[in-house]
Amino acid sequence: MRPPCGGVWRLEANARPAREVLSVGADPTLEEAHVAHRNKVVIVGGGFAGLYCAQGLRRSPVDVTLIDRRNFHLFQPLLYQVATGALSAANIAAPLRGVLGRQRNAVVLLGEVSDIDPAARAVVLADGDRVPFDTLVVAAGATHHYFGHDADWEPIAPGLKTVEDATEIRRKLLSAFERAERAPPEARKRLLTFVVVGGGPTGVEMAGSVRELARHTLRRDFRFFDPADARVVVVESQPRVLAGFHEDLSRKAAAALDRLGIEVINDSRVTAVAPDHVVVTAKPDGSTRRIDTETVIWAAGVKASPLLSRLAARLGVEADSSGHLSVAADCTVSGHPWLFVIGDCATFRGEDGKPLPGVAPVAMQQGRYVADAIDRRARALPPPGAFRYRDKGSMATVSRSQAVVDLGWVRFGGKPAWLTWLFVHILYLARFENRVLVLVQWAWNYVSRNRAARLITGELTSVSTDARHDARRTDRTCQTADGALPAENADGEAQAGATSGRPGATG
Numbered sequence: 001m002r003p004p005c006g007g008v009w010r011l012e013a014n015a016r017p018a019r020e021v022l023s024v025g026a027d028p029t030l031e032e033a034h035v036a037h038r039n040k041v042v043i044v045g046g047g048f049a050g051l052y053c054a055q056g057l058r059r060s061p062v063d064v065t066l067i068d069r070r071n072f073h074l075f076q077p078l079l080y081q082v083a084t085g086a087l088s089a090a091n092i093a094a095p096l097r098g099v100l101g102r103q104r105n106a107v108v109l110l111g112e113v114s115d116i117d118p119a120a121r122a123v124v125l126a127d128g129d130r131v132p133f134d135t136l137v138v139a140a141g142a143t144h145h146y147f148g149h150d151a152d153w154e155p156i157a158p159g160l161k162t163v164e165d166a167t168e169i170r171r172k173l174l175s176a177f178e179r180a181e182r183a184p185p186e187a188r189k190r191l192l193t194f195v196v197v198g199g200g201p202t203g204v205e206m207a208g209s210v211r212e213l214a215r216h217t218l219r220r221d222f223r224f225f226d227p228a229d230a231r232v233v234v235v236e237s238q239p240r241v242l243a244g245f246h247e248d249l250s251r252k253a254a255a256a257l258d259r260l261g262i263e264v265i266n267d268s269r270v271t272a273v274a275p276d277h278v279v280v281t282a283k284p285d286g287s288t289r290r291i292d293t294e295t296v297i298w299a300a301g302v303k304a305s306p307l308l309s310r311l312a313a314r315l316g317v318e319a320d321s322s323g324h325l326s327v328a329a330d331c332t333v334s335g336h337p338w339l340f341v342i343g344d345c346a347t348f349r350g351e352d353g354k355p356l357p358g359v360a361p362v363a364m365q366q367g368r369y370v371a372d373a374i375d376r377r378a379r380a381l382p383p384p385g386a387f388r389y390r391d392k393g394s395m396a397t398v399s400r401s402q403a404v405v406d407l408g409w410v411r412f413g414g415k416p417a418w419l420t421w422l423f424v425h426i427l428y429l430a431r432f433e434n435r436v437l438v439l440v441q442w443a444w445n446y447v448s449r450n451r452a453a454r455l456i457t458g459e460l461t462s463v464s465t466d467a468r469h470d471a472r473r474t475d476r477t478c479q480t481a482d483g484a485l486p487a488e489n490a491d492g493e494a495q496a497g498a499t500s501g502r503p504g505a506t507g
């Protein structure tokens with residue numbers, strides 16, 4: 001539906017009327033007059049933060065408009081299962097219209113917010129439409145951070161943030177095995193080497209899944225090589241994997257990775273990414289090594305959605321080096337009480353002065369808190385106290401039946417940790433419609449080690465069986481992404497290999 005005039009949405013006219021409005025009767029003038037003084041709350045982003053905020057406002061005397069560039073809410077913690085063919089995308093996504101369908105004071109708009117006009121109190125969509133607001137909640141999440149190498153590294157080393165990312169990674173992984181079936185030995189070795197940049201929770205779970213895919217799921221699928229020979233390498237810039245966790249748990253995770261046959265290179269950064277290799281530079285002595293590979297998965301860092309820098313410029317405030325906006329104790333931007341910024345795109349400092357981690361429970365709790373704050377304003381009640389994050393613990397999964405859990409008062413690993421991880425993730429999914437399907441599929445995958453969703457979609461990467469192809473590629477050895485030869489013993493400026501902004505999957 002197009003805006004009635006001048007590209008400006010009159011949301012009070014388009015919104016499904018709230019219960020109070022219906023009681024006014026059918027007179028449209030009266031209805032508009034009544035609705036006009038209800039607070040118009042616009043929420044940008046239907047991720048954990050935005051969706052929990054919208055749902056928290058279901059009984060509030062406000063009109064809620066949720067805008068997202070996707071028409072679904074995505075359960076990102078299970079994206080790696082899509083990337084490795086264990087689940088299909090529909091299993092971990094829920095249509096926003098379905099989730100908010102019964103919420104009478106909420107409208108969902110599909111659109112990309114490209115700008116915000118603070119003076120006119122309107123958000124601007126990419127197609128030029130404007131949506132007015134009284135209160136704005138920005139919950140636009142985060143995106144990958146290639147530390148200044150976005151243009152050259154991103155196309156080669158996809159990160160894992162969206163459904164498109166997951167299907168692209170799945171395509172690359174499965175294509176590599178397919179191409180290995182008719183490749184000469186050198187090329188096959190390169191095709192069967194998989195590099196995961198970043199040894200945080202996302203990197204560790206990706207590496208574990210890739211190894212399991214190779215070792216179990218695909219074990220009978222190929223005739224000219226043994227998929228179990230696939231090499232999986234994790235590059236981590238910190239001295240240990242899962243650096244955000246207690247050392248005991250890092251050690252347990254490292255032992256589990258070792259048992260799976262995954263090679264971990266700690267204290268090192270990826271300083272060059274090319275279509276057929278990466279260069280890894282050791283932090284202590286600057287020595288470099290080249291790893292031939294055509295499949296690099298980026299799990300090394302995140303930055304706030306680009307919308308935040310635009311917003312910061314409009315407000316004349318500074319975003320931090322990763323584009324996050326700092327917020328006050330009530331999740332508003334100082335001096336702008338109409339603007340809340342929550343979830344992965346905000347920097348909220350806890351009582352210890354450290355920024356809260358970019359994890360789902362922070363986003364959900366902030367979403368609920370902001371809903372309460374807006375509701376109180378609408379009812380002229382005193383504001384709630386400062387936002388306080390209730391940290392219920394952290395967890396990370398390594399492989400089928402291996403995980404680590406830190407609940408603060410107890411830390412454990414192995415199968416009990418994996419069952420805890422499974423239970424918590426199913427509980428989260430339970431808010432949405434997919435839980436039974438996912439549970440059944442998981443149970444089946446667990447018993448059979450099957451990954452039924454291992455489809456290659458998109459364009460097939462060409463299969464070269466020509467040995468000369470290898471020689472040509474070898475000529476381009478050790479070029480940095482800028483095309484220069486990396487200096488021996490030089491430490492790269494890129495943070496590649498750093499743990500992602502997610503210290504742990506939190507329970």
Ligand SMILES: Cc1cc2nc3c(=O)[nH]c(=O)nc-3n(C[C@H](O)[C@H](O)[C@H](O)COP(=O)(O)OP(=O)(O)OC[C@H]3O[C@@H](n4cnc5c(N)ncnc54)[C@H](O)[C@@H]3O)c2cc1C
Pocket residue numbers: 044045046047048049050067068069070072073074075076077078079080111112113114139140141142160161202305307342343344345358359360361363502504505506
């Ligand atoms: C692979 C992966 C695994 C993870 N695993 C875990 C885990 O196990 N446990 C855990 O606690 N956390 C995990 N996280 C982190 C967790 O998913 C995030 O902290 C959480 O999703 C943040 O919620 P959010 O609402 O701030 O952002 P998001 O969930 O990213 O939502 C942002 C929304 O904004 C929309 N959007 C962005 N820009 C615009 C725009 N300009 N216009 C319109 N819409 C826009 C997006 O489409 C998206 O729907 C994981 C993250 C990833 C990527």
